Amino acid sequence: MTVDLKKYPTIAAYAEKTAEPAWFTELRTKSLEKAVSLALPSFEKIRYQRWPIQLKQPLGEKNSQKNLIEKIDVEQTDNMVVQLGQETLELKISDEMREKGVIVCDWQTALQEHSDLVQKYFMQKAVKTDEDLLTAQHVAYLTSGLFIYVPKNVVLKKALTSYFVQDATVENDYVHHVILVVGENSEFSYLENLKTVGEQATTANIIVEVIAQENSHIKFASVDRLGAKTTAYLNRRGYLEKNAKIDWSMGMMNDGNIVGDFDSDLVGDGSHSEVKIVAISTGRQIQGIDTRVTNIGKHTIGHILQHGVILSRSSLVFNGIGHIIKGAKGSDAQQESRVLMLSNKAKGDANPILLIDDNDVTAGHAASIGRVNQEQLYYLMSRGLPKKIAERLVIIGFLGPVLAAIPSKLIREQLKTTIERKLIDGQKDE
Amino acid sequence: MSTLEVKDLHVSIDGKNILKGVNLKMKTGEIHAIMGPNGTGKSTLSEAIMGHPAYKVTQGEVLLNGENILELPVDERARAGLFLAMQYPAEIPGVTNAEFIRGAINARLPEDKPLSVRDFLKRLDKTMNVLDMTEEMADRYLNEGFSGGEKKRNEILQLMMIKPKFAILDEIDSGLDIDALKVVSRGVNQMRGPEFGSLIITHYQRLLNYIVPDVVHVMMGGRIVKQGGPELAKRLEDEGYAGLRDELGLDIKLVDEEA
Numbered sequence: 001m002t003v004d005l006k007k008y009p010t011i012a013a014y015a016e017k018t019a020e021p022a023w024f025t026e027l028r029t030k031s032l033e034k035a036v037s038l039a040l041p042s043f044e045k046i047r048y049q050r051w052p053i054q055l056k057q058p059l060g061e062k063n064s065q066k067n068l069i070e071k072i073d074v075e076q077t078d079n080m081v082v083q084l085g086q087e088t089l090e091l092k093i094s095d096e097m098r099e100k101g102v103i104v105c106d107w108q109t110a111l112q113e114h115s116d117l118v119q120k121y122f123m124q125k126a127v128k129t130d131e132d133l134l135t136a137q138h139v140a141y142l143t144s145g146l147f148i149y150v151p152k153n154v155v156l157k158k159a160l161t162s163y164f165v166q167d168a169t170v171e172n173d174y175v176h177h178v179i180l181v182v183g184e185n186s187e188f189s190y191l192e193n194l195k196t197v198g199e200q201a202t203t204a205n206i207i208v209e210v211i212a213q214e215n216s217h218i219k220f221a222s223v224d225r226l227g228a229k230t231t232a233y234l235n236r237r238g239y240l241e242k243n244a245k246i247d248w249s250m251g252m253m254n255d256g257n258i259v260g261d262f263d264s265d266l267v268g269d270g271s272h273s274e275v276k277i278v279a280i281s282t283g284r285q286i287q288g289i290d291t292r293v294t295n296i297g298k299h300t301i302g303h304i305l306q307h308g309v310i311l312s313r314s315s316l317v318f319n320g321i322g323h324i325i326k327g328a329k330g331s332d333a334q335q336e337s338r339v340l341m342l343s344n345k346a347k348g349d350a351n352p353i354l355l356i357d358d359n360d361v362t363a364g365h366a367a368s369i370g371r372v373n374q375e376q377l378y379y380l381m382s383r384g385l386p387k388k389i390a391e392r393l394v395i396i397g398f399l400g401p402v403l404a405a406i407p408s409k410l411i412r413e414q415l416k417t418t419i420e421r422k423l424i425d426g427q428k429d430e
Numbered sequence: 431m432s433t434l435e436v437k438d439l440h441v442s443i444d445g446k447n448i449l450k451g452v453n454l455k456m457k458t459g460e461i462h463a464i465m466g467p468n469g470t471g472k473s474t475l476s477e478a479i480m481g482h483p484a485y486k487v488t489q490g491e492v493l494l495n496g497e498n499i500l501e502l503p504v505d506e507r508a509r510a511g512l513f514l515a516m517q518y519p520a521e522i523p524g525v526t527n528a529e530f531i532r533g534a535i536n537a538r539l540p541e542d543k544p545l546s547v548r549d550f551l552k553r554l555d556k557t558m559n560v561l562d563m564t565e566e567m568a569d570r571y572l573n574e575g576f577s578g579g580e581k582k583r584n585e586i587l588q589l590m591m592i593k594p595k596f597a598i599l600d601e602i603d604s605g606l607d608i609d610a611l612k613v614v615s616r617g618v619n620q621m622r623g624p625e626f627g628s629l630i631i632t633h634y635q636r637l638l639n640y641i642v643p644d645v646v647h648v649m650m651g652g653r654i655v656k657q658g659g660p661e662l663a664k665r666l667e668d669e670g671y672a673g674l675r676d677e678l679g680l681d682i683k684l685v686d687e688e689a
Contacts, residue, residue, distance in 0.1 A: 373520070374483070375520045376520045376521075376522055378482055378483065378504060378520070379516065379519060379520035379522070380520075380522065380530070381503070381504045381505040381508065382480055382481075382504050382505075382508055382513075382514055382516075383508055383513075383530070383534040383537075383588060383592065384505055384508035384509045384534050384537040384538055384592070385505060385533055385534060385537050386505050386537065387503070387505060389533065389537070390505070393522065393524075393525045393530070393533070394522065396524050396525060397522050397523045397524030397525050397571075398524070399524065400523050400524025400571075401523075401524075403524070404524075
């Protein structure tokens with residue numbers, strides 16, 4: 001071991017207790033040392049630097065009260081994972097999945113039983129450990145997560161659903177990592193639910209890496225509903241090899257301040273990323289969403305469609321970044337960001353950013369910020385619908401184009417329900 | 431039986447006085463028609479009764495069963511029993527017609543006793559049949575991409591499903607061909623009965639051949655200037671509004687009159 005663990009007694013103790021492989025512990029200490037010279041990442045128009053977003057708590061094992069999970073709606077499906085805080089409460093996959101060689105396991109198990117695989121993919125391709133201060137801190141303090149590995153030539157129709165419940169009944173940082181590797185020619189659907197129990201002020205740092213190998217197709221959906229007092233950094237990044245495709249569908253329904261950094265690197269020729277995001281901000285929260293697609297390979301396609309709604313005194317920023325690297329000939333970068341404001345005190349922003357370094361490409365953008373159409377509201381109310389219900393219908397209508405473009409009907413319905421719930425809660429502050 | 435009464439109603443929009451003292455009284459079981467030239471305030475009257483926020487009532491009252499409703503927001507007026515079939519209904523993408531109509535019906539029922547989906551669909555199906563509407567109209571987004579005629583039918587569909595006490599039909603005949611006019615009239619006539627009253631706003635007498643009114647009001651210059659039976663409508667069709675104006679000795683310039 002090249003790093004003297006005596007300098008890091010807490011990390012050493014944790015490593016010993018969890019029996020994590022030496023390479024990983026070494027990565028922690030290296031990242032911690034590197035962190036000193038790294039800065040917070042910057043995102044256009046998202047000023048989060050003063051938030052309590054940095055991780056400060058020492059690395060440690062924390063248990064959660066198991067019965068807290070009863071507060072969360074968990075829908076039983078064939079393939080599912082339920083985690084509360086650092087612990088895994090439930091993990092089951094179908095015989096079909098197991099027989100086809102799919103690995104689904106929690107973070108500690110992954111490090112112990114699939115150390116080589118984890119080492120091969122953990123912050124090697126998608127996100128880098130020393131990218132910025134937040135990624136470095138992430139490695140140093142990481143305590144929970146999920147590892148999913150789908151071998152090549154495996155086509156699975158049934159999705160895997162995860163529930164990651166952050167335990168905010170105590171003031172613990174939540175540092176969570178997901179790796180999803182889908183092999184050549186494989187198809188896989190994954191639905192992630194992020195939630196919070198408890199009301200303590202906490203910090204969450206979550207990184208999700210999705211590796212789509214040659215000719216694979218991944219449907220990645222998420223419904224994020226972190227709590228009002230959770231300050232979160234949420235990074236989801238796809239690394240796409242030749243002819244791979246990722247369909248991202250994300251519902252940002254969090255109640256607290258959050259920076260969402262959603263990126264796709266279209267590395268292989270002919271790779272394709274479709275990013276659909278709906279977001280609702282309520283109360284006084286700030287949600288900053290930075291969505292980037294980088295066309296690196298030839299004939300790659302990157303599309304971003306994001307619609308958001310802001311209520312009360314909340315803020316929502318949508319950045320859409322389409323970056324075409326020189327040499328990415330025949331590539332296409334399109335994006336549309338729209339924000340609907342329901343209140344005079346809300347703040348919204350939709351910034352299209354196109355960076356194009358090659359000539360032989362197509363690119364386009366649309367962005368708008370608008371208010372609720374009063375004629376629509378009047379019409380609905382003239383049929384006896386109370387104002388708040390009428391508003392919700394207009395909002396659902398506004399989010400409609402994004403919802404309609406989400407491939408899975410189940411996800412669409414689930415998102416619609418979450419949107420409805422978030423709106424009802426949010427309207428209470430109006 | 432319910433009553434709707436408009437008393438000395440003055441309404442302005444963008445600071446311009448449009449209605450200058452309208453008086454009108456009707457009961458359920460009656461169909462009233464308001465006729466009048468363009469720009470005389472007919473649509474203003476309907477929007478003011480319903481409660482469109484752009485129309486400012488500067489004087490007067492609108493009484494539903496003796497209670498002034500002018501302080502109520504539009505949704506409460508609707509739940510109290512008013513309905514306005516609009517000339518230009520809004521389009522709402524993302525909300526299906528059926529979903530919306532069911533929501534409107536349930537807004538009138540106790541929260542714990544909503545109309546069951548099954549009963550709702552049965553009624554919807556039957557009503558759409560009366561209006562010669564195809565089934566897919568139920569699943570389409572509310573008015574989105576509807577033709578002019580489809581929108582009018584859809585207004586009548588809502589009227590028949592919601593069953594208000596009083597329905598104001600604002601130029602429901604405009605842009606309809608004769609077949610569509612017959613269908614729409616069939617719908618309104620089916621609603622006729624002791625618990626339903628309607629105020630029909632129209633330019634033309636034609637609609638009144640299909641929905642025969644009990645009372646005809648003629649509006650000019652922001653006031654009701656004459657009342658009569660169905661024969662009054664026929665006379666206007668023959669003589670035009672200018673004839674009546676001159677007979678009444680009114681100093682009103684008709685918008686469409688040539689200088």
